[in-house]
Amino acid sequence: MPDHQRLTEHYHQGLRDDAILTQVRTHYPNGPTLHQLAPLDQLHIGGIAASKKLLNLLDPQKHPKVLDIGSGLGGLMRQGAALGLQITGLDITHRFNALNQTLSQLTLEPHTLDKNGAALRYITGNASALPFAENTFDAVLFQHSLMNMPDPNQVIAQCRRVLRPGGRLVMHEVVSGENITELRFPVPWAATQEHSHLLTLTELTQLLEASGFQILHSEDWSSTALEWRQRQRQKEQASHTAVLSPQWVFGERFLQMGKNLLENLSIRAINVVEISARC
Template sequence: MPTVSKHYNESLQLETILLQLNDAYPDGPNAYQLAPIDQLHIGGIKASEKLAERLDTLKPESVLDVGSGLGGLLRVCKQRHDAIYVGLDITHGLSYANQQLGKLNQTSSPCMVVTGNGQQLPFADESFDVIIMQHSLLNMPDKINALKESKRVLRKGGHLILHEVLMGEHYEQMLFPVPWARTKDISHLTSEKSLTALIDEASLRIESINDWSEEAILWRTRQTNKQATQQTSSQSPVVSPAMILGCDFIQMGKNVQSNLQNGAIRIVEILIC
């Protein structure tokens, strides 16, 4: 049976990534130069920058990223807001890669990285001011536990920010593979109605819901065109999503674009307290 860890581990080419980044950027890569491998969520680095803007208002002293992957979101947040940042991911290979990428740029102190399960958080009660999940619930079958655990480790007055892929009106047209799952076995998408009911069951309250689907379609279309150009070019990019997701990442991207355009999926940002 496929697992989340296997999905993200089996094509990871960490040695090649580090070698090529060191050769191309001897002083250390910046956030945009790392984006092809550490901003694999829908919307890319621009979506992470929009989430980071939330911190301007919330002003947290501590932030937990659940499902942190290679750490791209927190690198963007650190550039904007000074706080204690912790990244948690269930896939140890990604957590280790996150740590190694964090060491490349000596001008920026690495975030704390923990391998752990977002459905059973390994932190004490009231540990964080803000928790962010960016395309994380879609790999978690036990969403109510993930939400209750978030509530448990949030401090009084804290916030949970979700940037999630949800089922769309025409979910029956869903195509696989996609970046978070090659087959539907490890894809655990839910509808907005079901998710809001779970948020209420976890004794959390929604402050706002914003639909980012139109922006996501425009972004994915640009990415598809960019990747088509790269395929016909003799010059290869320094790093590529293929080094994380494997050779079928091109098809994954095309399927994401089709799924967005056909209404099989939606992209939302939800602010919760």
């Protein structure tokens, strides 16, 4: 089985598409808000606050056309559209894209879509071969997605190609920590080492610079990420059943994934960084 099919299977395995939509329609008959969807569609360390911080690195006036690579269920996309960005989401998992689009149609924030629905677009594709012309976008976003890509050099080269001169590349990514050899699986992005392609911060920075990017901003976000994950773990262990949670995407596996994620942050097997660069 090709790598991309195995990766897709990882994300398909526990995904409960129809049940998620039934849950949303039942509990939020007038449509969910972005915050109500966040436990489901902000599948990254830091949740909706981390997405806000990442999006603040962009100016809707200067960077209106944005590509979100590894868009998942679209939390970052809808949040960005609410700020006035026109966002194209690309994900290799087609069922994510289909669910993402339906969730967008159900949200309470009608201003996230213009009358033609042009503020958001959904593309199933591979980041190593972006299906876009040169100079198409003003900005490219990564949020916990590069770590799933076995050929980051090709992915970043593709980003450079589709960005206009002076465009921005912004990242909120997991990278290798000093104790990466102690990384515990499964984690949300990978059940085994096979689909975990973490770079160190130094390797990532050098890759961007070698590809023609100038680093504008680089921040280690690991301490805040650990505190956030500790709070989330307490919620996950509470007796009440949440309306929406990552378990609707990953199934019962998430109980172990969430535990491992916290432990990996605690022992610094992984770090979380935020980066902004200009081409």
